[in-house]
Amino acid sequence: METPAPRSVLVSACLLGRPCRYDGRENRDRVLEAELAERGETAVPFCPEEHGGLGTPRPPAWLEKSGADAVLDGAERVLTGEGRDVTAEFLRGARGALELCLLQGIQRAYLKERSPSCGVCQTHAAGRLVDGPGLTARLLQRAGIDCRGTEGRR
Numbered sequence: 001m002e003t004p005a006p007r008s009v010l011v012s013a014c015l016l017g018r019p020c021r022y023d024g025r026e027n028r029d030r031v032l033e034a035e036l037a038e039r040g041e042t043a044v045p046f047c048p049e050e051h052g053g054l055g056t057p058r059p060p061a062w063l064e065k066s067g068a069d070a071v072l073d074g075a076e077r078v079l080t081g082e083g084r085d086v087t088a089e090f091l092r093g094a095r096g097a098l099e100l101c102l103l104q105g106i107q108r109a110y111l112k113e114r115s116p117s118c119g120v121c122q123t124h125a126a127g128r129l130v131d132g133p134g135l136t137a138r139l140l141q142r143a144g145i146d147c148r149g150t151e152g153r154r
Contacts, residue, residue, distance in 0.1 A: 006042040010101055010109035010140075012118045013045035015152060020047040024057035027112055027152030036110075043110075046100060048093030048117040048136040054086060061086050062116050062124035068138035078116060078135065081127070093117060094136040101145055111137050113149035120149030 014021050017028040036043055050056060059080040063071055070076035071087060078090040094117065100106065111118035111134075116125075119134035132138075137147045 006040050007108075008044050008104050008106050009036065009041045010046055010097060010106050010111075010145075011036075011043040012110065012112040012115070013047040013050075014112055015110065015150060016043055016045045018045060018047065020050050020056050022049070022056070022058050022060050029150055029153045031153040032110055032150055041108075044100065044104065044106065046097050048090065048097050050093070051096040052086075052089035052091070052093030054089045054093075059084070060124075061090070062127055063135070065126050067125055067130065067132045068123065068135045071135055072139060072142070090117060090135050094139040097136045098139050098143055098145075101140065101143070106145065108146040108148065109137070109140055110148050110150050113151055118149075120147045122149075 014027045015029040017026050019026045061078050061080045064076040064079055077085050077087040111120055113119050114122050115134050116123050117134045117136040120137045123134040140147050
């Protein structure tokens with residue numbers, strides 16, 4: 001009997017040890033890496049902010065007021081602490097993640113919790129931590145991709 005091909009899953013690049021967080025650090029999650037290997041899943045690393053054209057390090061940013069749906073629907077923006085509008089970059093990164101998932105048949109994503117892009121259960125809006133997904137997570141969810149939030153675990 002043939003062994004099934006590994007299933008590809010999207011993973012926030014910082015969770016795989018890439019120093020692409022806004023502050024230039026990483027959030028390596030060795031527990032997640034072990035779980036993926038155990039299940040035979042192949043991690044496809046992706047950083048929406050870098051893909052969208054924001055450098056590393058970069059100023060922290062958050063969803064303007066209520067959350068990702070409002071940004072995706074064009075009613076709100078993504079702003080840095082200095083008030084710079086980085087909505088276009090965040091949208092470009094989210095759309096890049098979705099495009100990658102569609103091209104590679106990816107149906108599950110493991111994303112960094114609390115990120116304004118990748119947060120699944122919590123994100124930053126109006127400068128504070130709030131319940132709800134970040135921009136990339138919400139766009140992937142709208143497309144039917146199973147998003148799971150995780151933290152860096154050594």
